[in-house]
Amino acid sequence: MVDNLWKFSFGVTGDVLERMLVGSLVLRFGHLCVMALLSVIILSEILDPSVLQIPASILMDPLASPPKTNTGLGAIASEIPIVADDEKDSTNIPQQQGFKPILRKVVFSLRMTYPSGKRWLEILYFVKFGIMILGRAIVFYTPMQTERIIRAFGHTGQVAGGTPILSKFDMASIVSYVVYDYLQRYSNVLTAITAVVDTPVDDYARTSMTLRFFQHVHGLSMEYHLNAKSGETMPVLRSAESSVIYITDMLMYQILPSILDVILSLVYFWFAWGWKYGLVMVVNLVIYMIINHFVSKRRIKTWNDCSDISYKASSRATDSLQNFETVKHFTNEAFEVDRYRAGLAGYSKTNLRSTVEDSLLAMPRGLLWSWNLFIGCAFCATEIAQGNRDPSSFMTFVLHTKQLENPVDTFGWVFSSIKREFNCIEQLFAILEAEPTVKDIPNAPSLITKKGNIEFEDVCFQYSSDKKGLSNISFKVPQGSTVGIVGPTGSGKSTLLKLMFRLWDPTSGRILIDGQDISKVTQISVREQIGVVPQDTALLDESILYNIGYARPSATRVEIEDAAKAAQIHENIMTFEQGYNTSVGERGAKLSGGERQRIGIARVVLKQPSIILLDEATSALDSATESDIQKALNAVTENRTTFVVAHRLSTVMHADLILCIKDGRIVERGTHEELIQKAAESDGEGEYYKMWKIQSGESVSSNASTVGDDELGSTVQAMTSVPEPCPSLKEP
Numbered sequence: 001m002v003d004n005l006w007k008f009s010f011g012v013t014g015d016v017l018e019r020m021l022v023g024s025l026v027l028r029f030g031h032l033c034v035m036a037l038l039s040v041i042i043l044s045e046i047l048d049p050s051v052l053q054i055p056a057s058i059l060m061d062p063l064a065s066p067p068k069t070n071t072g073l074g075a076i077a078s079e080i081p082i083v084a085d086d087e088k089d090s091t092n093i094p095q096q097q098g099f100k101p102i103l104r105k106v107v108f109s110l111r112m113t114y115p116s117g118k119r120w121l122e123i124l125y126f127v128k129f130g131i132m133i134l135g136r137a138i139v140f141y142t143p144m145q146t147e148r149i150i151r152a153f154g155h156t157g158q159v160a161g162g163t164p165i166l167s168k169f170d171m172a173s174i175v176s177y178v179v180y181d182y183l184q185r186y187s188n189v190l191t192a193i194t195a196v197v198d199t200p201v202d203d204y205a206r207t208s209m210t211l212r213f214f215q216h217v218h219g220l221s222m223e224y225h226l227n228a229k230s231g232e233t234m235p236v237l238r239s240a241e242s243s244v245i246y247i248t249d250m251l252m253y254q255i256l257p258s259i260l261d262v263i264l265s266l267v268y269f270w271f272a273w274g275w276k277y278g279l280v281m282v283v284n285l286v287i288y289m290i291i292n293h294f295v296s297k298r299r300i301k302t303w304n305d306c307s308d309i310s311y312k313a314s315s316r317a318t319d320s321l322q323n324f325e326t327v328k329h330f331t332n333e334a335f336e337v338d339r340y341r342a343g344l345a346g347y348s349k350t351n352l353r354s355t356v357e358d359s360l361l362a363m364p365r366g367l368l369w370s371w372n373l374f375i376g377c378a379f380c381a382t383e384i385a386q387g388n389r390d391p392s393s394f395m396t397f398v399l400h401t402k403q404l405e406n407p408v409d410t411f412g413w414v415f416s417s418i419k420r421e422f423n424c425i426e427q428l429f430a431i432l433e434a435e436p437t438v439k440d441i442p443n444a445p446s447l448i449t450k451k452g453n454i455e456f457e458d459v460c461f462q463y464s465s466d467k468k469g470l471s472n473i474s475f476k477v478p479q480g481s482t483v484g485i486v487g488p489t490g491s492g493k494s495t496l497l498k499l500m501f502r503l504w505d506p507t508s509g510r511i512l513i514d515g516q517d518i519s520k521v522t523q524i525s526v527r528e529q530i531g532v533v534p535q536d537t538a539l540l541d542e543s544i545l546y547n548i549g550y551a552r553p554s555a556t557r558v559e560i561e562d563a564a565k566a567a568q569i570h571e572n573i574m575t576f577e578q579g580y581n582t583s584v585g586e587r588g589a590k591l592s593g594g595e596r597q598r599i600g601i602a603r604v605v606l607k608q609p610s611i612i613l614l615d616e617a618t619s620a621l622d623s624a625t626e627s628d629i630q631k632a633l634n635a636v637t638e639n640r641t642t643f644v645v646a647h648r649l650s651t652v653m654h655a656d657l658i659l660c661i662k663d664g665r666i667v668e669r670g671t672h673e674e675l676i677q678k679a680a681e682s683d684g685e686g687e688y689y690k691m692w693k694i695q696s697g698e699s700v701s702s703n704a705s706t707v708g709d710d711e712l713g714s715t716v717q718a719m720t721s722v723p724e725p726c727p728s729l730k731e732p
């Protein structure tokens, strides 16, 4: 019964050796299946995300549940570009050593690539696994079939006129051998099926990973973006996502099977051929592993050198192209080309070193295999000569030894390349581990703005221990008022607006909008209520229509044009050949500073926020245009609480309250008239008054402070005057 089962299932005769082989085959694939199943269960269901030490949001599939957005299908929706970016850069971050960091990367890779919850993709995932098992079975079964044929010669071969006659059974064996061999070496069928199955699974993993990483990076605070090198994040994400897929593929379909292949072959040689053979294999394997360890160390160092040099050369080139204007200003074109040439030459040198090293380092491994074969063959030949072994066993020995070479070599090669991919994942971890510096408290409610009353309560802030920010800022602004903020350059005016927009949170004190502490409500709800026109309006490399519509993606074309009219830029746009479809260039470089500012204003008009922050919003405009826009802004800011940062005092002189800031402190406050009056009463003392005198063209007293109408003015005065200590004002 058992014999028949063996014969029926595996086509073998029940010989002890064959039973052992088939038994180990079944064991091996059973083991693989259990491992795969376990990993899938552990990774998709049970594994505690804290083991990965990455934000839990990364583990949530954005494709499974697309986040709710407030974007509609407005005029710019059709303009959203599909960007193909194949750039691949890398930097070297020292790899964490030890088993735990490696396990973390492996678990992360497996978890990221498993299409959890997508039924069809999960099925395809297992089909791919099944095909792998089939492929490995064929590889393992081919030499077994050879062995059977050779044995058949020995047991059933008859000689008629010197020609061996094969029984029907033997002929079938030969046919199956040829079929196995064909499938093993030339079959495109399995490859084609694997590719078809692979594509949707890999694509899904790639897309969902990119989205998760992208979402995470957008969730990080201003501080991260200011510190990150521009243009570095996306290439890191892209190479890391390829690395994650590569590691999973290699692990599941190369390394695990190879390890099991090696173990099986060792067991087989030890027990079926004798301990001598097993020992030779073990010794050689140990030597192989030691050689491989040093070889891969060397190769990884050279690979890293290569990618480091290539990264540096390309980031320098990108930097020079992005700053083409500076290059032209100083006629440094030839200098930049020389610098890039030196970088490329360095890369070619290292690349050649890498190729030579690869070739040289492959030699000792090849020699080791020949040595292994030689010793084994010598043992085998001696035993055959002594009559202790069947001559057919020589062939069997050679085939099995060769069979072992493949997995060991694959293991060595794959292990080196996986270590290299770990480097990419390390860079990704550095990004994923970055935490937002401004966080919402758990279950934070949204800000409810009814009016727009604003209050700063003893607010202090520091960018870092060595960088001052703001000290003890307190003031109250009733709804609908306009607040002018003035002071010397670097005094902290923009910082005050950034705190209100929650790009940073105060180190102490509170900012209240309509009585609600903004650090206790969601950042998004705060930003939704506030419109900002920054000092330098950054534009996306798209059309003017897209850039204005960016303030409210659901806006219609008519609304966008109305906003442009309010910002006094519609007429300008209509003079461009392509009108609203004119491309603005990288960061808006094809537009003038004044045009960029007016697009910034149009955006705020379109957004219709409750609170408006204007940070030098009209500094790039000529006086005539500024006065036109001022009228437009007055219409927009009417009944809205507005903060205006300006060096040109004429911009803020009509404000309901003017705050004069110096060294991060409010040194004066009041309306224009009050401040001038106060100065008149105190013999012309007062920061605001000094600025006013300078800007209105009156002479400056010899002890005038460093406050000026622009940076140059301040610097010139600083060179010719002694700064006065700032009077410390008692905050109300």
Ligand SMILES: Nc1ncnc2c1ncn2[C@@H]1O[C@H](COP(=O)(O)OP(=O)(O)OP(=O)(O)O)[C@@H](O)[C@H]1O
Residues within 6 Å of the ligand: 226, 463, 464, 467, 468, 469, 487, 488, 489, 490, 491, 492, 493, 494, 495, 496
């Ligand atoms: N992200 C940052 N990290 C560290 N320091 C910063 C950062 N942003 C600004 N600072 C520093 O904080 C101080 C105040 O900067 P802020 O931009 O608020 O000045 P400002 O009064 O708006 O100047 P300006 O009139 O020139 O625009 C400056 O010394 C500046 O160098």
